[in-house]
Amino acid sequence: MGLDKLRTTLKNKEHILELKTPIIGASGTYGYNDEFEDFVDFNYFGAISTKGMTLEKRLGNDGERIFEVQGGMINRIGLENVGIEAFVKEKLPVLKSKKIDFILNIAGNTIEDYKQIAHIAQQNDIKAIEVNVSCPNVKTGCLEFGLNSEGLFGLTKEVRKEYDGFLIVKLSPNTSDIKLLAKAVEDAGADAISAVNTLRGLGIKIDFDGEKFYKKSVKGGLSGPCIKPVALYMVEEIRSAVNIPIIGMGGISKLVDLFEFISAGADAFQIGTANFINPSICSDLAYELDDFMVKNNFKDFEELKRKIREA
Template structure:
């Protein structure tokens, strides 16, 4: 039996395959396709204190090797998540992480308090949200703001604290370090890249129709950026890293493990292949067996020449 388990600084996964926030619902939405309890963990869609309707208009744009989304943090709010979705996760024995979004530090603090009292074991803090009190600059673009946010959440929340970094920065190292220094247990990276989808169509009556969708780019096309970010983060932090960005097959997973990821999340690829996660768990097991190894930890060491 191959041991695929991962111990992320105390948060245990039966295997390293997680699903990325916003691409997997809140609980058992993929139940028709796979047994969700077989995954390392699912990460919920971002949850805020109040329910949100999200953006109106075009929200998705298909692009070469990926997609652009501007869903705008549509979600059911933390109270409804706890009353309606959490019981499903518990009943079905699904390991989960709650992804948190907010517009002020106070929002995050309040959400962290609720998560703490509801017994939620792990949260992933989405720092790609605009900080309304600081000119709407994302929390995750300034190491001081990120450090402050992390330490305020850490004071309240005793569970497993993941800070999810945005790639829309030049100095990812300072941000990762700031999260670690202020109490994060783990870093996940990356969130989507800022992108613009443009479509120009000539209509049958010879008019020009233009569509613009400004949002977050995800999918296979972002993998090289994500690999680079994970490698740079690994060089400066000691806490575990969850690699995210364009993962679609077993080779991608090996690449992320090689550059320093301890676990991985699959996002956009779930939309094309809803059973991709289970396939990859099986393929990972076979790779480890084919190398005559017994565990994921041994594979990681081999990939990293340790």
């Protein structure tokens, strides 16, 4: 069992993240992974990024949280999660015993929150964390750090002090200059950047019953195929500003999407919204990518990236 051509190493100085394949399940779309293990083959996932973890348990937002729009969805989950203590006690042993590769996605209201979670990740030998500074669905923290290069530099530096594993910072597309943010993150010692998180969006549905109009609306984070051109733009901008690896995401659902993200500068991928249509999309795309590489005599993923970037 294995797709050997897809082995991928993300590397920055002495920090290395080995991935079985470059395809990672995006945060928020696989819970803590234990919910999916009965019907999804995790062997072909590079890893799964967990639901965003905060210091304390969060119940998330009330009311409607998911709203389908053309080409994607809007979510306003509000970072519902079990909290880091329960994660370490209940979820981590399952992930470790089943050898499921994962990245811990973390979020907070204050720098202190992020530091404490990073410290706990270090103590528990968690191999990689993804610092979410880009969630548009919470009232405080998170995105406040993510849209200001000085704040982001300071936050990343503090997290780096606490955590010596592979440190990924996840950027928001809701900014006028993502290059500045990317540079700040690299300068502060992050090992990789993941991009993008959701875009701010508003979904409105108007019905008419012959007499009266009825409105339903949800404001939150837009994701799915409709954001792909924005995500590609952001990845290319980041690539022009930094040398560390980039994990690209935003609307990936097909093999050619992977090629487009490689062309823009991505070294690995995350897939989110497409899981709601096909929970096996990550392993399906890993198979498809492997098959393409075998049929077309690519030696490894590095060679594929190089050839695509020559185009």
